[in-house]
Amino acid sequence: MAIRWAMIGTGKVHRWMAPAIKGARDTRLVAVLGSTHAKAAAFAGEHGIERAYDSLDELIRDPEADVVYVAGPNGLHALHAIQAAKAGKHVFCEKPMALTLGNCRSIMEACRKNGVKLGLGLQYRHHPAHLKAREIVASGELGALVFANAQVEVPSEFMPKWYFDPPMSGGGAMHMLGTHRIDLLRFILNCEVNEVSAFIGETTEEKPFEEMVVGMLKFDKGVYGTVHFSMNIPHGVNSLEVHGTRASLFCQGTTSQWWGGGGGELILKGDPLTTTYPFKKHDLYREEVENFNRSIVEDKEPMATGMDGLRSAEISMALFEASRQKKTIKIEDLRRSA
Numbered sequence: 517m518a519i520r521w522a523m524i525g526t527g528k529v530h531r532w533m534a535p536a537i538k539g540a541r542d543t544r545l546v547a548v549l550g551s552t553h554a555k556a557a558a559f560a561g562e563h564g565i566e567r568a569y570d571s572l573d574e575l576i577r578d579p580e581a582d583v584v585y586v587a588g589p590n591g592l593h594a595l596h597a598i599q600a601a602k603a604g605k606h607v608f609c610e611k612p613m614a615l616t617l618g619n620c621r622s623i624m625e626a627c628r629k630n631g632v633k634l635g636l637g638l639q640y641r642h643h644p645a646h647l648k649a650r651e652i653v654a655s656g657e658l659g660a661l662v663f664a665n666a667q668v669e670v671p672s673e674f675m676p677k678w679y680f681d682p683p684m685s686g687g688g689a690m691h692m693l694g695t696h697r698i699d700l701l702r703f704i705l706n707c708e709v710n711e712v713s714a715f716i717g718e719t720t721e722e723k724p725f726e727e728m729v730v731g732m733l734k735f736d737k738g739v740y741g742t743v744h745f746s747m748n749i750p751h752g753v754n755s756l757e758v759h760g761t762r763a764s765l766f767c768q769g770t771t772s773q774w775w776g777g778g779g780g781e782l783i784l785k786g787d788p789l790t791t792t793y794p795f796k797k798h799d800l801y802r803e804e805v806e807n808f809n810r811s812i813v814e815d816k817e818p819m820a821t822g823m824d825g826l827r828s829a830e831i832s833m834a835l836f837e838a839s840r841q842k843k844t845i846k847i848e849d850l851r852r853s854a
Contacts, residue, residue, distance in 0.1 A: 519809045522547035522581035522605075524572070524596055525588045526559040527676060529610065529637075532774075533585060534563040536801035543809060549575045549588075572596060576603040583608055583808070587637070589676070590691060591684035594619035601626040601634075608808050610637040611695040612832065613825030615686035617854035620829050624822040635808040635818035636825040638699045639800035642807065645770040645782040648793060649758065650704045652784065658760025661737060664705060666697035667744035669752020670775060672727070679725055688725025689717070690832050693745040696771060699820070699828045700756060701743075707735045709831050711846050716839035731835045743835075754780075762786060773797060 521537050523530060526548065537545040547567040550556030556568035569575045576584060576599055584600035586593055587610040594614040597607045607627055613636060614620045627634040640646060652658065670693070679685045702708065717728030727748045733741040746752060754777070756767040769780030779795035804819065811818040830847055833854075838845040 518542045518544045519582050519812060520544045520546045520580050521583045521585055521608075521805075522549070522575055522578060523565075523585040523587065524549045524575070526550045526555050527587070529587055530559070532801050533587070533805075534559075534565065536799060537585070537805050538564065539799070540802050540805040540809065543805060546580045547575055547578050572599060576600050576605060581605055582812070586610060589678040589681075589684045590686050591615055591678075591681075594623055597623045597634075598626040601630045601632050604630060604632060606633040606635075606808075606812055608635045608637065608805075609825065611699075611825065612686065612691050612829055613822070614829065615683075617826070617829060617833065617851070620822075620826045624826065627822065633808070633811050633818065634822040635804075635811065636820040636822070637804065638696060638703075638820035638824065638828075639804045640696050640700055640771050641703050641819050642800045642803040643770050643779075643795070643798060645767050645780055645793065645795050646700060646704060648782055649756075649765050649767055650706065652765060653704055653758060653760075654706060657763060657784075657786075658758065658765065659762030661705060661707075661739045661758065661760050663759045664701055664735075664739060664741040664757065665743070666701050666741070666756040667746075667752075668693045668697060668754050668771065669744070669746040669749035670754075671750035672748050675725075680723075682719075682724050685725055687832075687836070688719075689727055689729050689745040689747045690835065692747065694729055694743065694835075695828050695832060697743060697745065697756065698831050699824060700771070701733070701735075701741060702824070702827060704756070704758060705735060705737075705739060707737045707739060708827065709733045709735055709741075709834075709847060711844050712831065712834045712838050713844045714835040714838040716836060729835065731838070733831070770795070773800065 553570040560568040711734040714731035717726040763786035766783040
């Protein structure tokens with residue numbers, strides 16, 4: 517029996533997700549919610565979606581919708597996810613899960629209380645390069661882990677209007693680019709961040725979101741790391757690396773699909789050999805849809821859980837706070853104060 521999805525929003529990510537949902541095995545895309553009925557109807561017509569709505573209440577009351585894809589403005593994720601859960605719909609939420617730790621926890625509690633699954637749109641976990649990197653790290657082939665780095669640099673691009681409303685966006689480069697890389701470091705290293713420090717780019721009245729994030733991370737297991745997210749560098753790099761006492765891993769171009777990149781490559785540098793693993797471009801959106809469907813059918817956790825969304829939110833908020841206070845922030849202290 518097909519799992520039936522309804523989606524909230526008609527923006528850029530939805531133009532990736534609509535064909536991914538429709539192309540996923542045993543899946544139907546039955547409804548879409550737009551800011552106006554005209555936008556929803558146009559998007560539905562373009563993507564062959566069965567019904568168009570301009571009311572959240574009508575969407576979540578649709579008896580044929582099993583899953584609600586929550587992908588409106590960041591500041592509305594909590595409202596939409598909680599309402600969907602209360603209506604008995606499984607929730608698949610785009611990153612960031614919410615803009616406060618309290619709202620992240622409320623989403624998790626609403627899904628738990630109503631017996632529905634909660635998954636996060638962290639599609640890069642499904643890339644075979646990152647799965648291979650996680651496997652190599654877990655094998656001990658790198659030796660004792662020492663240092664990791666993740667960075668992405670892209671040119672300025674068109675931003676949705678709601679990004680110019682700080683309470684609705686919650687930030688710029690951090691949420692647009694950073695959440696994915698923060699999650700990938702946690703995923704590949706299989707360890708948690710304990711402390712952070714950071715510099716966050718300035719904002720202006722014309723551009724009220726940061727275009728630059730530079731941060732330092734202290735993980736458990738004695739691992740240190742750095743991150744750099746930028747939306748104002750037209751000829752930058754897209755990479756993630758992990759260094760151990762015996763060997764190093766480099767993921768190059770493995771998160772560049774959004775900007776037209778391919779599958780990238782994984783490079784393992786050891787002594788005396790260097791091994792390169794090239795990868796074809798994958799439909800990571802389709803894979804995350806099928807993974808979430810399996811979590812429903814098999815009653816198990818999806819690849820990226822609500823807890824993963826919460827942990828990424830903690831690190832992002834700690835980086836903001838570290839920059840604001842010009843001091844190192846402990847994640848545990850942030851949790852206690854939230």
